[in-house]
Amino acid sequence: MxxxxxxxxxxxxxxxxxxxxxxxxxxxxxxxxxxxxxxxxxxxxxxxxxxxxxxxxxxxxxxxxxxxxxxxxxxxxxxxxxxxxxxxxxxxxxxxxxxxxxxxxxxxxxxxxxxxxxxxxxxxxxxxDIAIVRSKKFQLKPMDSEEAVLQMNMLGHDFFVFNDRETEGTSIVYKRNDGKYGLIETN
CATH class of the missing domain: 3.30.160.100 (Ribosome hibernation promotion factor-like)
Known part of the structure; x- marks a missing residue:
């Protein structure tokens, strides 16, 4: 059970x-x-x-x-x-x-x-069946998470991938269902 x-x-x-x-x-x-x-x-x-x-x-x-x-x-x-x-x-x-x-x-x-x-x-x-219908390439720019959130909002996206200035790793900011923001950091 x-x-x-x-x-x-x-x-x-x-x-x-x-x-x-x-x-x-x-x-x-x-x-x-x-x-x-x-x-x-x-x-x-x-x-x-x-x-x-x-x-x-x-x-x-x-x-x-x-x-x-x-x-x-x-x-x-x-x-x-x-x-x-x-x-x-x-x-x-x-x-x-x-x-x-x-x-x-x-x-x-x-x-x-x-x-x-x-x-x-x-x-x-x-x-x-998983079909990828669109692919994109872009340069990751070094910035902090606040700047990434501003970029994300300016583009009208729900998430934004960037190079974190502080950790020097790839990070993702995203808009949560409650209207707040989340940050995913990679090692």
Missing amino acids: IRCEIRGENIEVTDAIRNHIEEKVSKLERYFTNAPNNHAHVNIKTYNNKQAKVEITIPMKNLTLRAEEKHDDLYAAVDLNVDKLERQIRKHKTKINRKFREKNPEQDFLAAAENAEMRENGNNGDDD
């Missing part, structure tokens, strides 16, 4: 909320072979406008599954998050199986069964 660690911010986690989350997250168990060792970290936050934000994170050995959803209905946000996590799991399993088949061509019969299952579920596999 996937154990849920539920934390509420500005909301009391009632038994009804806990049961709904545990029931929905437990549906993900069918995708795991080692479900007893998995934990799901669930954060619930409510805002003054009665909106709820639900974050579900499932850390695993080689992969971290994470979904976040804001909605007026807390239960709907949980349902949407579980749907997102299910898509992430299917996408990851498809990639793993594809790599496995490339190494072992005699396993092609498994691919046919998997594709039939995807068609039955209404998933044509299009979300597995």
